Amino acid sequence: MKHRDIIKVDDLSYHYGRNLALDYISFTVRKGDFFCFLGPNGAGKSTTVKLLTGQLKLQSGEATVDERNIRTENKEIIKNIGVLTDDMVLPKELTVRELLKFVSLSFTYSNSKAKDVSNQVISKIGLREYANFKIAHLSSGLLRRVSIGQTLVNNSSILFLDEPTIGLDPVSSREILGLIKKIHNEGITIFYTTHLLKEVEQLCTSLAVINRGKIKLCNNFLNLQKHFKKKIEIVISNKLKSLVRVIKILKKNGWKDIITDRKKILISIPSNNVSEEAFNTIVSILQKNKIAFSKAAIKQLSLEELYHTIISEGGINETLVK
Amino acid sequence: MKHWLNKVWLLSKYEKLLMIRTRKGILLILMMIGLGILSIILELTGAPKDIYKFNDILFTAYNIYFQFLPIALAVILADAISGEKERKTWNFFMSKPFTKMQFLLSKFLTDYIVVSLAIVLMWGIVFIIAKTITSEMNCSWGQFLTLIVISEAVVFAIVAFEITISAVSKRVSVAVLLIVISWILLMIFNMAIPLWRGFIAPWAVNSYQTSVITRLLNTGPKKLFPFEYLIGYPSINEIFASIWIPLAEGIVFYIFAILTIKR
Numbered sequence: 111m112k113h114r115d116i117i118k119v120d121d122l123s124y125h126y127g128r129n130l131a132l133d134y135i136s137f138t139v140r141k142g143d144f145f146c147f148l149g150p151n152g153a154g155k156s157t158t159v160k161l162l163t164g165q166l167k168l169q170s171g172e173a174t175v176d177e178r179n180i181r182t183e184n185k186e187i188i189k190n191i192g193v194l195t196d197d198m199v200l201p202k203e204l205t206v207r208e209l210l211k212f213v214s215l216s217f218t219y220s221n222s223k224a225k226d227v228s229n230q231v232i233s234k235i236g237l238r239e240y241a242n243f244k245i246a247h248l249s250s251g252l253l254r255r256v257s258i259g260q261t262l263v264n265n266s267s268i269l270f271l272d273e274p275t276i277g278l279d280p281v282s283s284r285e286i287l288g289l290i291k292k293i294h295n296e297g298i299t300i301f302y303t304t305h306l307l308k309e310v311e312q313l314c315t316s317l318a319v320i321n322r323g324k325i326k327l328c329n330n331f332l333n334l335q336k337h338f339k340k341k342i343e344i345v346i347s348n349k350l351k352s353l354v355r356v357i358k359i360l361k362k363n364g365w366k367d368i369i370t371d372r373k374k375i376l377i378s379i380p381s382n383n384v385s386e387e388a389f390n391t392i393v394s395i396l397q398k399n400k401i402a403f404s405k406a407a408i409k410q411l412s413l414e415e416l417y418h419t420i421i422s423e424g425g426i427n428e429t430l431v432k
Numbered sequence: 433m434k435h436w437l438n439k440v441w442l443l444s445k446y447e448k449l450l451m452i453r454t455r456k457g458i459l460l461i462l463m464m465i466g467l468g469i470l471s472i473i474l475e476l477t478g479a480p481k482d483i484y485k486f487n488d489i490l491f492t493a494y495n496i497y498f499q500f501l502p503i504a505l506a507v508i509l510a511d512a513i514s515g516e517k518e519r520k521t522w523n524f525f526m527s528k529p530f531t532k533m534q535f536l537l538s539k540f541l542t543d544y545i546v547v548s549l550a551i552v553l554m555w556g557i558v559f560i561i562a563k564t565i566t567s568e569m570n571c572s573w574g575q576f577l578t579l580i581v582i583s584e585a586v587v588f589a590i591v592a593f594e595i596t597i598s599a600v601s602k603r604v605s606v607a608v609l610l611i612v613i614s615w616i617l618l619m620i621f622n623m624a625i626p627l628w629r630g631f632i633a634p635w636a637v638n639s640y641q642t643s644v645i646t647r648l649l650n651t652g653p654k655k656l657f658p659f660e661y662l663i664g665y666p667s668i669n670e671i672f673a674s675i676w677i678p679l680a681e682g683i684v685f686y687i688f689a690i691l692t693i694k695r
Contacts, residue, residue, distance in 0.1 A: 163527060165523065165526055165527065185529065188527070188528070188529050189529050193527040195523060195527070197520050197523055198520060198523040198524045198527060199519055199520035199521050199523070199524060200521070200524055201446070201450070201521050201524065202519075203449065203450055203453040203454060204446075204449070208449075212446060213528060215438075216439065216442060216528040216529055216530060217528075217529060218435050218438065218439075218529075260524075
């Protein structure tokens with residue numbers, strides 16, 4: 111069954127004063143996805159989350175969250191989503207139980223229902239023994255659990271989690287990721303921003319990469335994974351001029367999945383080809399066309415390398431953008 | 433509407449809890465009572481007098497107290513909204529289905545209730561001290577209660593003014609500075625703008641409220657600038673005007689805050 115798009119972003123742009131934070135970005139997220147929004151610091155991840163969750167006012171473009179327009183149905187959206195942003199701090203004077211009850215009551219639950227819901231959430235996030243602790247007295251890891259817990263109170267269909275593991279030690283980080291994974295397995299769509307590639311590999315089912323306010327890549331993670339397989343790396347001696355020629359020649363010979371940056375070409379090896387055979391074929395094509403190259407090798411491309419290729423100037427092949 | 437008010441109530445409960453747990457509420461009340469006692473001491477240790485009159489003490493207490501009340505309250509009220517923004521708890525509240533109007537109203541109501549309670553306590557203490565010193569009460573209970581009601585109306589305007597400044601500031605320190613600057617400017621405008629003289633800063637010496645209280649208690653300067661033309665015991669209409677003008681000013685401040693505050 112094909113899932114419907116639960117988030118649709120179309121030509122969204124945003125300025126902080128004169129600085130452009132989002133440069134006409136477009137992407138979609140399907141219902142049930144674990145969508146990772148990947149990008150370096152200052153890329154525009156948090157701005158996107160704040161726009162989609164009504165914390166910033168839309169300047170231009172259109173977007174819908176769960177079929178509701180963020181421009182006109184902001185209040186309805188807030189009622190139906192859970193949000194955790196990196197610049198959100200919970201009121202320190204409340205206890206865990208008081209905070210969750212307060213959030214439940216904000217969604218106009220009755221007093222008894224609010225009590226039940228807060229108890230359920232406390233169990234879900236595994237904080238029963240800390241329920242009467244003040245927020246101010248919790249460790250970073252426990253605090254992050256409460257932050258995630260407060261997004262679960264209203265049975266939302268989408269959770270926006272903006273770098274939820276930032277600043278945590280590896281053990282706490284692992285626990286938080288486990289909790290988020292558990293929540294996703296219950297069928298909740300997760301919009302997850304991060305700059306940590308390990309988390310992307312562990313969690314996501316689809317992803318978009320953003321850099322300097324522009325979407326550099328948007329793809330289903332399974333489709334993208336083929337780029338993690340073996341690649342043939344060729345470093346061209348005469349750089350730009352030859353680079354364009356090489357791409358043309360390779361494409362003419364049936365090699366379509368090519369990623370380039372200023373210095374090198376990375377060619378995906380289709381799964382039905384043996385890597386050594388593919389390597390020999392490409393080398394012979396280059397030699398036949400008298401193209402000088404300083405290096406040619408079979409390479410295992412990791413997500414990190416793919417990410418750096420995407421983020422670096424020169425960008426990526428258009429075939430990777432949905 | 434019921435849900436809307438329930439949310440204001442919920443936020444007010446949070447604010448009340450905050451006041452109790454941070455001891456902000458009790459410190460605020462103590463500070464206001466202390467300021468009341470200080471204003472009496474300043475009167476008693478000022479120009480030497482052989483006989484102190486009950487109503488003179490009340491008037492001086494009012495005069496000194498309300499001159500500096502906006503500055504004293506700034507220490508606590510500047511934090512109301514800008515403190516939430518600085519601590520980033522504002523982002524938490526705004527990610528929940530609350531409107532900024534509900535948030536402002538809850539802050540305003542809770543802070544006003546605490547401050548008005550402190551005012552009643554302060555007047556109670558001033559009353560006891562004045563009675564002890566003078567062993568007489570040369571004003572009626574009606575006059576004394578009217579004094580308290582006018583004080584409460586003036587405090588309404590002060591609380592609204594300070595919460596508005598807090599709402600437009602992102603940092604507490606900036607809010608405190610803005611309150612002090614605005615306090616100075618309003619005092620200047622209160623004396624300088626024709627037709628509006630005496631009506632802009634209800635806490636000022638040269639305000640319509642002070643003029644009414646002077647005549648109500650039959651004490652202080654006989655002709656008070658800019659209301660030299662008002663003489664004799666104030667009429668009911670004048671007393672009502674001295675109450676509704678600061679209330680209206682407070683509402684104008686509140687509307688301004690709603691229009692200017694950003695999510």
